[in-house]
Amino acid sequence: MPTFAELGLPTAVVSTLAANGIEQPFPIQAATLPDSLAGRDVLGRGRTGSGKTYAFLLPLVSRLAQSNSPRLPGRPRALILAPTRELVAQIDAALAPLAAATDLRSVVIFGGVGAQPQIDKLRRGVDIVIACPGRLEDHVSSRHADLSAIEITILDEADHMADLGFLPGVKRLLDRTPKKGQRMLFSATLDNGVDVLVKRYLHDPVTHSVDSAQSPVSAMVHHVLHVDNAARVDVLTDLAASPGRTIVFARTKHGAKGLTRKLNSRGVPAVELHGNLSQNARTRNLAAFSDGSATVMVATDIAARGIHVDDVNLVVHADPPVEHKAYLHRSGRTARAGADGTVVTLMIDSQVSDVRDLTRKAGIKPTITKFRGTTHPVLLEIAPGERTFSGPIEIEAPEPQRPPRQRGERQSGERQGQGGGGRRRGARGGAGRSAAPRGGSGHGATGTGGSGRSGASTPSPHAGNRSGQRRRASRAADRG
Template identity: 80%
Template structure:
């Protein structure tokens, strides 16, 4: 396998990667870097967790570091567009040590927070803008940002931007970048709306695909639990109370909120993540999940793309997603970077045909278990370990979506959660034996605020390979 040195990265970049425990490239990085470092337009396709973030950050940093010049107010030299605020923050966290080592400055731009700090950074001059389309377009229209000096443009999770309806602002932004600037597009799929971007904006691109669109991660174990509707909460809470980090996907924002509250009432520390939370509450809840304060995150599809938290051992589809791409993106929160993981779909009688079609299109052959009642030995096989119901989090502050303080907003591209969430109910029974890592619950109920209008930070425990 090629090393980062073999690929021609600057020594400062290689040393920084090594200091962060990154010694060798992932397949998508090894495949794309020779072309992207040479200045070619690149299409990179790989599943979530395949290493796409460094595949585009490394050429961006290497190119800008080799042609360092005076920063000009409002005129960045690199533009990275992503569909969600969480993903922007993850990219920024991965970029930070690389930028520090090469004397580059960046700014994150997205809605849901004050525009003033973003404008101040743009005026002082930055090399790299990492942005959701809507808020950046506001800054461009108000002449706080000028994209005419951009040398390299990245579209991350391009298919998700297409799914969320962000293509119009993306096109308007790309139209303001130089026609011949280098463009890198990374995505889990390269179809539909993504193909429109490819044909319009990329010049003679070379495509690198490191896996099949439909192939699941080999290290994932897939299960479908066929349960009665009345038993869903019992089964779910049993799984959620097992050791390790768990993400539960619900269909709607209301469902995610209600399910998190039920799990906490049951004694399982859980936080919610969906579009009805302020940015600060979303950041705080993700931090609680990352640092172990909450063992469970109940999320809508907003989390299926932009959240990369280490060591998620279990993903539960409380409500089966509508289409197979959503199944793969959700499931990709576990079994990242070669680690093992388990994916469970809860299915009632009315969903049998839909789930059968869903898993077939996703290229998955799950183990299907039918329940009579609320318990089954398979629960301990899926999620070994002693169940703990002793440390719920009191979510005692009502959600108040934070109003955007930018003078103008465009709903299609603001990086907010336009994705569909999902709902579900559960409760749980105990179990014993086995292991899956320790889950800290503290033995008592803790008070925790899930919504706030205070300034936000970025959570720890994330990864963005």
């Protein structure tokens, strides 16, 4: 495997990587860097956790640092589009030391926070914009952002953007970038939705695929627990109280909130992550899970992509996902970067047929255990170690709902038409721990330009001329 220096990265970039403990490229980085550094359009496919983020950040920073083009107000030189706010923030966190070493400026752009700090940064001039499509469209329409000087465009998690219906907004943004610019598209899968973007926007791309869609399952142990519906929460509590970090997936936002409350009431410090939380609450809860204040995160599929938290021991599908791609993406929160992991699916009688089809399509053969009651020796086999409970945990009352959205402000719900509800306080527990401490400095806070509540975006001068369909697609684009 060649070194980063041998692959052609500048000395400042190589030194920054080494200072952060990164000395050997991942396979997808070694495969794509020669072409991306040469300015070729690149189509990269690799599973979550395979190193795609550095695969596009390293050539992006290297090429911009060597470019002679000036930094101009409102005219960024590079654009990175991603489907969720959390992923945008984490890309920015990975970029920060590289940008500092090469004197590059960046801004993150997404809904759920005030628009003015983003506008101020754009006016001062930035080299790189990292954005969700919806809010960036607002800034483009209101002429605070001009994409005509973009030299490099990157689409991250392109298949997820296609699945969420972001393609219309993505296309409108790409249409505003120069055709001669370099474009890189990275994705876990290359299906029909992604193929549309490839054919329309990439010129003679070089394709690099470093693993198959099912490859993450080889590093995981898969279990299906066939339980009574009445025992489902008890079994989940036992698993969640085991040592290490656990991510629990629920099908709906209401279900995620309910499971979080039940776990907290039983002494398991848990936080929730879904689209009905304000951006501040989402950032705070993710920070609590990252720093260990909360050992469990209960999430909807919003967290199936792009949430990079180290050392997640266990993923539990409290509600089996609808289709196999979601199973693979959810499960990819564990067994990252060569580590092992365990995945558990809780199944009740009515779900037997669906789970059988799901696992078959996902290419796995799980160990299936059926038991009555709430205990079984397999639970200790799946998640060894002493169960820890911190005592009764009280959940603070939610803050008042936000005022009605003003014109031009994005909703932050996961589904079209679902708003970002009032801020939810995390659970506070015994032993003085807070499952969602205030002022958490998690990755989501990086580069936002302000962490206050959502403010109104500057109304678009063209807003009145947009069709209803375009407005609906644009609102959906900041689901995060």
